[in-house]
Amino acid sequence: MSAPPRILSIAGSDSSGGAGIQADIKTIAMLGGYAMTALTAITAQNTTGVQAVEALSANFVGTQIDSCLSDIGADAIKIGMLGSPEIAATVAQRLEDFSGTIVFDPVMIASSGSVLADDATIEAFATLMDLATIVTPNLPELAALTSREVGDAESVIEAALDLAQCHDVLVLAKGGHAEGEEVIDRVASPDGKIASFSHQRIETRHTHGTGCTLSSAIATLVGHGQPLTHAVRLAREFTHAAIAQAPGFGAGSGPLGHQT
Ligand code: PLP
Secondary structure (H helix, E strand, C coil), X not given: CCCCCEEEEEEEEECCCCCHHHHHHHHHHHCCCEEEEEEEEEEEEECCEEEEEEECCHXXXXXXXXXXXXXXXXXXXXXXXXCCHHHHHHHHHHHXXXXXXXXXXXXXXXXXXXXXXXXXXHHCHHHHHHHCCEXXXXXXXXXXXXXXXXXXXXXXXXXXXXXXXXXXXXEEEECCCCCCCEEEEEEECCCCCEEEEEEECCCCCCCECHHHHHHHHHHHHHHCCCCHHHHHHHHHHHHHHHHHCCCCCCCCCCECCCCC
């Protein structure tokens, strides 16, 4: 048996198990990867909202990354909620020389609407986007990162290309927040190319952890040796199936189905 890909998730904890590091560990394990974690923040939350957040010190986040990378090492790294501008800067500093794939989900707002990154933290995303292999904003995040209004297809493509060129990174602009029966995600490359992926929208309020699941699935599939665009395609299929299998827990935006 060959060794599983080693995936490090740098992200926040979601006590309700639907998003954050918990969604990452479930996804990585389901896809046959070996999950490691560097916790950035602890949230007390459920499907109705975030009741409390406590960020760890930037120093402690950096030490967790050092512990993992200096011994086991990682084939791919997923970055999610960062918790503070200092943590974002520390993560960027620690990953400067990392040669594997970095998938950066620029988490700003929970599916319940609670804010998970303040303006200073969002400003600190720029350095991480410079280091990342692929960044996976949803449409509100794409709008915030580019200071552009995004709505119709043309504006999404323009903003995604702008971000890709600005940070020399692939941009997966996720279309789940747009209207319509099809969910269209687009990958913009710095050289101006666009690839589109679409699937039938599942009408459900249970989408808590969708971004976390997708980004950690991409990291794990790339860790298995899949080319990046194919990893995006497979990760979308995995996430779509997880939404379809959502158990319907909680009074708000419930978790996906990560059960096998
Ligand atoms: N990270 C943490 C710790 C969270 O609590 C959340 C949402 O609640 C997210 C990330 C982002 O969740 P989603 O995958 O739904 O965008």
